[in-house]
Structure formats: structure tokens, C-alpha cells
Amino acid sequence: MHDFPACGAADIDCLKCPKAVDNLILYASHGRGFRLVVPKCEDNVIMFLLKGEVLVNSEEYPGVRLHTGEFILQAIGSRYEVLAMTDVECVCYRFVQPEFFCEGGYRHVVEEVVPPLIFFPLKICPELNFFLEASKAYLAGEKICRELMLFKQKELAFILWHYYSDYELSMLVHPLSKYTDSFQYFVLKNYGRVKTVEELAHLGGYTVTTFRRIFTSVFHQPVYEWMQERRKEGILYDLQQTDATISEICYRYGFESLPHFSNFCKKNFGLSPRNLRKGDDADASSSVSPSPVLQPV
Structure with missing residues (x-):
């Protein structure tokens, strides 16, 4: 066991601290022509574009241009492509459990708010922009303190639910619900055909680690x-x-x-x-x- 000094000590290496976890709110910059193809999202991803313009192609956003000050969500299981039309800066938030969105609000939007016929990017409001600009200075590393990560997740969830309407949030919530329901359907249809967790994960095209993580978030129980x-x-x-x-x-x-x-x-x-x-x-x-x-x- 290593003895780590208290947080804030001058000689502590936060990346080696037992509380360090994978960073889920990452700042990134890319040059014009950068291309990303994701055959199947292993997390829910919200892309906040701080600078530049990107072309997005997915089921929800077919051939949509994302401009400075806009954001979209791609849900677990979805496929998307991104092409940087200019030099770009962005903050990407990865998560699995929609609870961070406020569970009561999430259920309300799923059950009572009609989803839009055409999905469109949402505007980054001033309060959200302040959060993103302040965060990018220290959220570029791969590791972050667990306690800070939880705090930032809750802060981001509060901003989204406080400053955006139910209709705007339906742009985020309904894709989450759709892919969650699809995952449930896949599990219920196929679990009887396999004998192990590994077989079920591979049948769905997931790594075992990703499948376990998604399953627990959807069914609230280890697979x-x-x-x-x-x-x-x-x-x-x-x-x-x-x-x-x-x-x-x-x-x-x-x-x-x-x-x-x-x-x-x-x-x-x-x-x-x-x-x-x-x-x-x-x-x-x-x-x-x-x-x-x-x-x-």
C-alpha cells in the first residue's frame, strides 16, 4: 500500500492516486480534414463544438453540419462519422448511465414529450459555455480525480436540465431511450441461445467489458x-x-x-x-x- 498525501499537497502526482479514474469529459483539438468513424458507440457521447465546423453523418444527424457553439448526442450502439471542415476544438462527454441526466426528468421526457421529427444541434447557452471553457483547461488529461469527475458530471447535468426545455432535451433523451430499448430487446431475444456472458457479448458485437457495463446500467444488475x-x-x-x-x-x-x-x-x-x-x-x-x-x- 502507498501512502498518498492529502489532496492539494505540492508533491502529489494525481495520476498515480488511487482515486484517479478515466476522464469522461475530454477537451480535444483537431486540424481540418480530421475524420473519425465509429462503427458502434461504446458509450453515450455528447459533442460540444467550441470552435470550427464539422460534418456529422449518423441516423439522427444525416449530413448535418455542426457549427461553433452547438452540440449533439450520439447514443450507445449508434454509428456515426465526423469530418472536420475547419480546425476544430471540442469537449466530448462520455457516459453510460442516464441517471446523471436526472432520473425523474429523464423518465418525464421519455414518457410525456413527443420526440422531434427531425433532430437538430442544440445551441450552447452562456452558462454551459462557461462550464466548458472553464473545464477545458484541466480536463485534457486521460485521468482525473474520481471526486472531481463526479462533481463535474453533476454540474453538467444540472446545467442541461436547468437551462434547456423538455423539447430541447428530448433531442438527447429519446436517442438514449431508443438504444437502451434496443439493447434490452437484443438481450431478451438472445440470452436463451447462449450459455455464457462472453457468447452473448460477442453475438451483439460488443467487447465483454463494454457489454457488462452497458448491461448493468440498463438492467441494474450484473449480467x-x-x-x-x-x-x-x-x-x-x-x-x-x-x-x-x-x-x-x-x-x-x-x-x-x-x-x-x-x-x-x-x-x-x-x-x-x-x-x-x-x-x-x-x-x-x-x-x-x-x-x-x-x-x-
Whole structure:
């Protein structure tokens, strides 16, 4: 263990501090002709253009020019391209959990505000511009103090929800909701086709780390725990509600042998597969958590 001096000490190296985390609000500058192609966003990204002009091409912003003092959001899972038409300066904010947007406000916009027919860039208001200009001086590094990062995230969320209308915020919220719902649909449709988290992540074209992170933010539960609960539900249903043999059910759910399957059932349900099939204990299903009502954050 290293002993680190208190924050503010002259000889501390913040990048080596245990509280240092990846910076999510990054300042960047690029020359004319810079091109970025993102096949699938691994985070939600808000691009604030402080200087210059860029051409954006995505489903929400097809061939749209982003000018100085404007910003847009690209949601997790979306594809976009950016081409710098001039020298540009920008601040990009990456995040996963929309809670930083104010959860109550987020649900209100999703459920009660009609999304725009055509998405357009939002203007950077004076208060937001002050935040961005002040932040860029010390938010260019790859690492930042965790406590400062959380503070800046909350400050940015407050500015967005305080100075922009529900209709303007719908330009940000509805894409988030759309891709969150799409991710849910993918998981619910495909989890039964795979046996491991890794297989499910690869099926969706995600790295395992990214998939775990997105899953936790959407379902509010680690993906392994969620898949285990669904596995137990499926086993119990097949034993009690179908005519499939115990051997068929055993190998369908990836067990190497009947003794392994029997041990799993005794551990999780308190009964052997044969006794579960007989319905000896009507309360066996109580050991399985019911499927949660799946709602995007």
C-alpha cells in the first residue's frame, strides 16, 4: 500500500492516486480534414463544438453540419462519422448511465414529450459555455480525480436540465431511450441461445467489458447474476411444465452429467430434479427470483 498525501499537497502526482479514474469529459483539438468513424458507440457521447465546423453523418444527424457553439448526442450502439471542415476544438462527454441526466426528468421526457421529427444541434447557452471553457483547461488529461469527475458530471447535468426545455432535451433523451430499448430487446431475444456472458457479448458485437457495463446500467444488475436467474427459471419451468425428459433438460442447460444437474437443483431449489418434476414441494419456485420488470434507466 502507498501512502498518498492529502489532496492539494505540492508533491502529489494525481495520476498515480488511487482515486484517479478515466476522464469522461475530454477537451480535444483537431486540424481540418480530421475524420473519425465509429462503427458502434461504446458509450453515450455528447459533442460540444467550441470552435470550427464539422460534418456529422449518423441516423439522427444525416449530413448535418455542426457549427461553433452547438452540440449533439450520439447514443450507445449508434454509428456515426465526423469530418472536420475547419480546425476544430471540442469537449466530448462520455457516459453510460442516464441517471446523471436526472432520473425523474429523464423518465418525464421519455414518457410525456413527443420526440422531434427531425433532430437538430442544440445551441450552447452562456452558462454551459462557461462550464466548458472553464473545464477545458484541466480536463485534457486521460485521468482525473474520481471526486472531481463526479462533481463535474453533476454540474453538467444540472446545467442541461436547468437551462434547456423538455423539447430541447428530448433531442438527447429519446436517442438514449431508443438504444437502451434496443439493447434490452437484443438481450431478451438472445440470452436463451447462449450459455455464457462472453457468447452473448460477442453475438451483439460488443467487447465483454463494454457489454457488462452497458448491461448493468440498463438492467441494474450484473449480467452473470441475471443470466443465472433466468437459467434457474427455465430449468424449473421445463421440469414442472413440459414433457422433456430430465436428461434432455440437463444437457439443454449445459450440464456435463446428470449428477451435476441433480446437485445444482438440490443446491438452488432444495429438491432433486425427479422430486421437482413430481411437484413434491409447491414452494420450490420461491427460491427463484421472479423476472424483474425490465425498464430502461
